[in-house]
Amino acid sequence: MTAIRAEWTKFRTLPGLPWLVVVLVVATVGVGAAATALAPCCDVLPSRISLAGVAVGQAAAVALAVGVMSGEYATGLILTSLLAVPDRGRLLAAKALLTGAATLAGALVAVPVSAAVGPGATPTAVIGSIVYLVLVSQFALGVAALVRDPAVAMGVTLGVLYGFPLVIRLVQDPGWQERLAWLSPMEAGLAVQGGLAPIGPWAGLAVPGVYAAVALAAGRSRVGRSAGAVV
Numbered sequence: 001m002t003a004i005r006a007e008w009t010k011f012r013t014l015p016g017l018p019w020l021v022v023v024l025v026v027a028t029v030g031v032g033a034a035a036t037a038l039a040p041c042c043d044v045l046p047s048r049i050s051l052a053g054v055a056v057g058q059a060a061a062v063a064l065a066v067g068v069m070s071g072e073y074a075t076g077l078i079l080t081s082l083l084a085v086p087d088r089g090r091l092l093a094a095k096a097l098l099t100g101a102a103t104l105a106g107a108l109v110a111v112p113v114s115a116a117v118g119p120g121a122t123p124t125a126v127i128g129s130i131v132y133l134v135l136v137s138q139f140a141l142g143v144a145a146l147v148r149d150p151a152v153a154m155g156v157t158l159g160v161l162y163g164f165p166l167v168i169r170l171v172q173d174p175g176w177q178e179r180l181a182w183l184s185p186m187e188a189g190l191a192v193q194g195g196l197a198p199i200g201p202w203a204g205l206a207v208p209g210v211y212a213a214v215a216l217a218a219g220r221s222r223v224g225r226s227a228g229a230v231v
Helices: 002-013 017-038 046-050 054-075 077-084 088-117 123-147 150-170 174-183 185-193 201-225
Strands: none
Touching (some): 002 017, 002 054, 002 088, 017 046, 017 054, 017 088, 054 123, 054 150, 054 185, 088 123, 088 201, 123 150, 123 185, 123 201, 150 174, 150 185, 174 185, 185 201
């Protein structure tokens, strides 16, 4: 509990971090509203239209996670954190809980409001999109713990999230499109909103879940190996 309270204090006092939750809400709802106004009626699934902003709002969740982790390396605050919490696993777990809770708070506002503003979304799409945003934040946190540098962490995470869908759209072969969709955390994760027949909604969410678990494990290993050099 001490580690969690310390992370909460840092979150409230570090400039910019709480505002990223607001950005997540505004971006998600705003893009969803714009998609509702611009999308042709009946050509796109309602859930996809209403929750279109999730694909944009996730960038704020990534920035939040990177700020919580890599930001401390950039400012040198990580020295204090490591001295206060010698158990590196506990430190990373506290950051993961704080990041997940902050992202969840924003998602619990952004996603239902987007569904209400748009043409509608199924309960599965709403719940799944909230879970997706939290998983993205955990993936970003793991990457940030692994690479430490904020710019690199942002680039790697956003590159994975947005890069795969771009590659999928460039590939002409349907078989390879399906295979790549299963490797894409964003493409598979947002299958919960419907429209991607090869990927079931909950099976799709397992993909960003695996990315998050692997990234956090790798980040934990990296933090552990650096302990002697930092303290």
